[in-house]
Amino acid sequence: MKTVLITGCSSGFGLETARYFLERDWKVIATMRTPHEDVLPRSDRLRVLALDVTDPESVRKAVDTAGPIDVLVNNAGIGVLSALEGISMETAREVFGTNTLGTMAVTQAVLPQFRQRKSGVIVNVTSSVTLKSLPLLSVYTASKAAVNAFTESLALELQQFNVRVRLVLPGRAPETRFGENARPRIQGGIPEAYAGLAQSVFAGWAQSSAVTRALDVAEAVWRAANDPSSPMRIAAGADAVALA
Ligand SMILES: NC(=O)c1ccc[n+]([C@@H]2O[C@H](COP(=O)([O-])OP(=O)(O)OC[C@H]3O[C@@H](n4cnc5c(N)ncnc54)[C@H](OP(=O)(O)O)[C@@H]3O)[C@@H](O)[C@H]2O)c1
Secondary structure, rough: OOOEEEEOOOOOOHHHHHHHHHHOOOEEEEEEEOHHHHHHOOOOOOOEEEEOOOOOHHHHHHHHOOOOEEEEEEEEOOOOOOOOOOHHHHHHHHHHHHHHHHHHHHHHHHHHHHHHHHHEEEEEEOHHHHHHOOOOOOHHHHHHHHHHHHHHHHHHHHHOOEEEEEEEEEEEOOOHHHHHHHHHHHHOOOOOHHHHHHHHHHHHHOOOOOOHHHEEEHHHHHHHHHHOOOOOOOEEHHHHHHHH
């Protein structure tokens, strides 16, 4: 029986992915900043552990407690939507700290066991905004594009140890808590000079019917984890697939 460790399982894609692997008889280590066992079905194959990807001690403790795993899914992430002029450097650091450095930190903690066992899969969840740029997402896009570049280089480094690395690129998913969780980061609102641009971006989103469901992402992560012939970049969701 295989074991997957997933970051950011309190909601959205991480929660759905944890459910998806549980339903397919995997052992699931669902990690969350604040553990809530009750968001997932009861199972003796489920462990819920605390893990904040920005806290080195928390990363170390979670990976030590988890023990041997077969697949790591770096899903935890945060968003910010505004013009660059409206984003403080503190917020930019927070976004990179979670999305980019958090992914690197958890990967680094898991790698020794993968390398020694000469097996393992790392799946990094980035975004379809790295396939087609959108305005007001410069900082967020940069944080995810960095993960794409990191992942594609790392894959070459780890080939010799039979460790596979993949990217899952979801499209826009209004069903998750992503937008709501990003709101505190744009408390000052979008700067007035960009209000017209923002209106046209929001109007475009309101019109587009193709979106990504959490289930699309769980399926893409499953494919990345189980299919060695899967491509490096796997688009998830109708909108992302159209862009790819
Ligand atoms: N929704 C979209 O439109 C969309 C599109 C493309 C890509 N993505 C990416 O998909 C991933 C999942 O997003 P989602 O849509 O499922 O959003 P979500 O519902 O907000 O879920 C994000 C998860 O990440 C966790 N998280 C945030 N900061 C963390 C930290 N420092 N340490 C550990 N966990 C942390 C959150 O935990 P808390 O509950 O503790 O905050 C939450 O469980 C993210 O990487 C996101 O960038 C989202």
